[in-house]
Amino acid sequence: MGKLILVIEDDDTIRELIADILKEEGYNPSDAGDGARALELLAAFTFDLITLDSSMPKMDGNKFLEKLTKQAPSIPVIVISALPNEIKPHPQVKAKVAKPFDVGQLLAVIDKYIS
Numbered sequence: 001m002g003k004l005i006l007v008i009e010d011d012d013t014i015r016e017l018i019a020d021i022l023k024e025e026g027y028n029p030s031d032a033g034d035g036a037r038a039l040e041l042l043a044a045f046t047f048d049l050i051t052l053d054s055s056m057p058k059m060d061g062n063k064f065l066e067k068l069t070k071q072a073p074s075i076p077v078i079v080i081s082a083l084p085n086e087i088k089p090h091p092q093v094k095a096k097v098a099k100p101f102d103v104g105q106l107l108a109v110i111d112k113y114i115s
Contacts, residue, residue: 002026003048003114008038008064009080010056014099018051018080021103022110035059035067042072049114052093054081065090076113080106 005027009015015031022029030045032038036058038050050068054061061079068075069092076094079087084096094113097106 002028004045005029005110005114006038006041006045006047006050007031008033008035008050008056009053010034011053014053018106021107025107027110027114035061035064038064039067039071042068042075047072047075049110050075050077051080051110052077052087054079054083054086061087062090065092068092078106078109078113 005022007015007018007029009018010033015033019029019031030041032041034056052061052064075092077092079093079096080099080101082099084098087093087096095109097109
């Protein structure tokens with residue numbers, strides 16, 4: 001089984017696209033439509049990496065990162081967002097990828113930071 005990646009994205013189409021790309025590359029993605037659901041998954045599973053959208057309902061990317069620091073402080077995060085600069089500097093954010101993204105670029109960034 002491949003490395004576990006949590007895809008946090010409120011747009012169903014983009015979330016499914018990212019998950020499909022990751023599956024094709026041998027990763028094992030799980031997905032969440034918002035930060036609150038992502039925290040539930042983090043309580044149940046140990047992920048190797050997280051991809052994070054910045055603008056989401058219920059809990060935006062910055063609020064999610066605050067909670068992530070307490071719950072899982074060692075998981076690297078890749079921000080994938082139309083507005084990546086909305087995310088404040090955070091030690092777990094290793095890279096930011098702007099939407100629309102290039103699949104090759106996204107995979108290169110993920111490959112670089114997955115443990």
